[in-house]
Amino acid sequence: MNVWTVLGEFSFLALICFFLVFSLYSLIEREKKAFWRSALFVVGLASINFVFRLITLPLKAWLFGAIFILFTLFLILLFFPSLKRHSVEVSGEQKKVDERDVIFARFDLVEGTRDYEEYYKRRPELKKTDGEIRKIPDILAPSHFGKNPALFSLAQVEFDFLEHQLTQVQGEVFPERTRYSASENTRMIKSIIKYLGSDLCGVCFLDQAYVYSHVGRGPDPYGKKIVLNHEYAISFALEMDLGMVASAPGAPVIVETAKKYVEAAKISIMVASFIRRMGYSARAHIAGSNYQAMLPPLAWKGGLGELGRLGILITGTYGPRIRLGLVTTDLPLVPDSPEKLGVQDFCQKCQKCARNCPAQAIPYGDKSEENGVLKWVLNREECYRFWRKAGTDCAICVSVCPYSKPDNSFHTLIRRVSERSSFAQSLSIRADDLFYGRSLHRKKSLLDI
Ligand code: SF4
Ligand code: SF4
Structure with missing residues (x-):
């Protein structure tokens, strides 16, 4: 298998796993919208991955290579400590x-x-x-x-x-x-x-x-x-x-x-x-x-x-x-x-x-x-x-408030990454709107009687 294809496959796998974990957490948190939308991302990414596999070389290698490069750039932007954190x-x-x-x-x-x-x-x-x-x-x-x-x-x-x-x-x-x-x-x-x-x-x-x-x-x-x-x-x-x-x-x-x-x-x-x-x-x-x-x-x-x-x-x-x-x-x-x-x-x-x-x-x-x-x-x-x-x-x-999300490993990871990167902050603000909605959605409370 071509090296670019392997790296591209790895990038797809990492993204699919991320959205799979996100959808599982959303299911546990009873966040219906976040669950369905993250599940859609899993299906979408898996489908694109499947279509890419059907393509023949060398186009296949270029496409997988492009995915790997974009994914790497994305990770750098996400984890690079670009934020000069201001205090009160x-x-x-x-x-x-x-x-x-x-x-x-x-x-x-x-x-x-x-x-x-x-x-x-x-x-x-x-x-x-x-x-x-x-x-x-x-x-x-x-x-x-x-x-x-x-x-x-x-x-x-x-x-x-x-x-x-x-x-x-x-x-x-x-x-x-x-x-x-x-x-x-x-x-x-x-x-x-x-x-x-x-x-x-x-x-x-x-x-x-x-x-x-x-x-x-x-x-x-x-x-x-x-x-x-x-x-x-x-x-x-x-x-x-x-x-x-x-x-x-x-x-x-x-x-x-x-x-x-x-x-x-x-x-x-x-x-x-x-x-x-x-x-x-x-x-x-x-x-x-x-x-x-x-x-x-x-x-x-x-x-x-x-x-x-x-x-x-x-x-x-x-x-x-x-x-x-x-x-x-x-x-x-x-x-x-x-x-x-x-x-x-x-x-x-x-x-x-x-x-x-x-x-x-x-x-x-x-x-x-x-x-x-x-x-x-x-x-x-x-x-x-x-x-x-x-x-x-x-x-x-x-x-x-996006910070009000439950205290679990998934949201803690998002919070920690957002502490250091301006890109991660902008992304999580948009992702919060996309997956949880731009406005208030009420949930069933312990005392819905
Ligand atoms: S601006 Fe956003 S992060 Fe800040 S308090 Fe309001 S909802 Fe929370
Ligand atoms: S009216 Fe409600 S939403 Fe607005 S600041 Fe007061 S508590 Fe917050």
């Missing part, structure tokens, strides 16, 4: 954020109260838009329950449970200190956090720029100055179930969000309590809400992921399909560093979340500066307006 850029001075300005704190304010009047006197530019949004029934308001009474009730139960945890975030520090080294403490805390149910964990210094200036929600007095002088922030992430997220913006997604908030609260309360037993100060920060610091930038600093176009953290393993938890402490620890996953470059080319956002709240264009950080700035009011219309926390952007 802190471009200016970062001021502390006042939690009272956070959208949920604004919508906790009750019209006619002193806090309400004082807030909008201070921020009159927000009053008109907030007033319009207030006219829409709240997330989980009784008027939404008719859409899915069982699941809306379940989500409410989960949030009610969280409310009971709000006062458990701090406590007495034991007088006796255990004496482990910083690296032993870090190993131990990370292992415990993972054992308790977290999927990712990272540590960073607690940057005061990410500590809220004043209380906007929770059991502490509204407007109280926040003092949080812990040295370290331990961030962790819990994976959200893909099927539940893919029901966005239906009821299962808010059930899943609340469930992960409950789990994150459990882990952070237990870990903070454990650290206090070791003789060091620690505080849990939980949703519901009793946060004193901003979780996404601390998780970024702790190496959990990068900020994406959709305005939240994208992890290398689960994409944005996560919920975050946080413990701050004085326990000596070894900080991690922010990771460069190529997310900033990927998002620059991909606009899938922006295209699919029903509120058109995600920018299509370049990043802009907000509080000293160059990022894609979400129109939070428009996003939240849609949440109230849907009655849930939407998450369509999370569901369509």
Whole structure:
């Protein structure tokens, strides 16, 4: 057999095997469109290969040779580290954020109260838009329950449970200190956090720029100055179930969000309590809400992921399909560093979340500066307006994001290759549209009842 024919045959075989594996993974993931389209590629490639075999030499050798050369060029482009990976850029001075300005704190304010009047006197530019949004029934308001009474009730139960945890975030520090080294403490805390149910964990210094200036929600007095002088922030992430997220913006997604908030609260309360037993100060920060610091930038600093176009953290393993938890402490620890996953470059080319956002709240264009950080700035009011219309926390952007694919060998390979090559990023963006569709497709969730 001619050498070019052998090399060409090998190229065909490699491509057919790739699409065969892809179709098998798609079948397991119950991705019908991806399954049929990848199966079509298998049949198409096998057919072309068959036709090439029928051709006589020397044309046969030329054709197989051309296939081999194209395949080799393709592999070089795919694996050549052509990407100068950009990280999240802190471009200016970062001021502390006042939690009272956070959208949920604004919508906790009750019209006619002193806090309400004082807030909008201070921020009159927000009053008109907030007033319009207030006219829409709240997330989980009784008027939404008719859409899915069982699941809306379940989500409410989960949030009610969280409310009971709000006062458990701090406590007495034991007088006796255990004496482990910083690296032993870090190993131990990370292992415990993972054992308790977290999927990712990272540590960073607690940057005061990410500590809220004043209380906007929770059991502490509204407007109280926040003092949080812990040295370290331990961030962790819990994976959200893909099927539940893919029901966005239906009821299962808010059930899943609340469930992960409950789990994150459990882990952070237990870990903070454990650290206090070791003789060091620690505080849990939980949703519901009793946060004193901003979780996404601390998780970024702790190496959990990068900020994406959709305005939240994208992890290398689960994409944005996560919920975050946080413990701050004085326990000596070894900080991690922010990771460069190529997310900033990927998002620059991909606009899938922006295209699919029903509120058109995600920018299509370049990043802009907000509080000293160059990022894609979400129109939070428009996003939240849609949440109230849907009655849930939407998450369509999370569901369509190519990074949200399952954590298995196939998608991990795609993610790793996309971290280094600009060509691989462009190809995976197009392939995601081709195999999974350009828009949201809902999947059956665990709680389709
Ligand atoms: S959908 Fe695309 S642009 Fe949006 S966050 Fe995900 S990767 Fe970035
Ligand atoms: S959660 Fe929904 S409304 Fe908000 S940015 Fe994402 S897709 Fe848009």
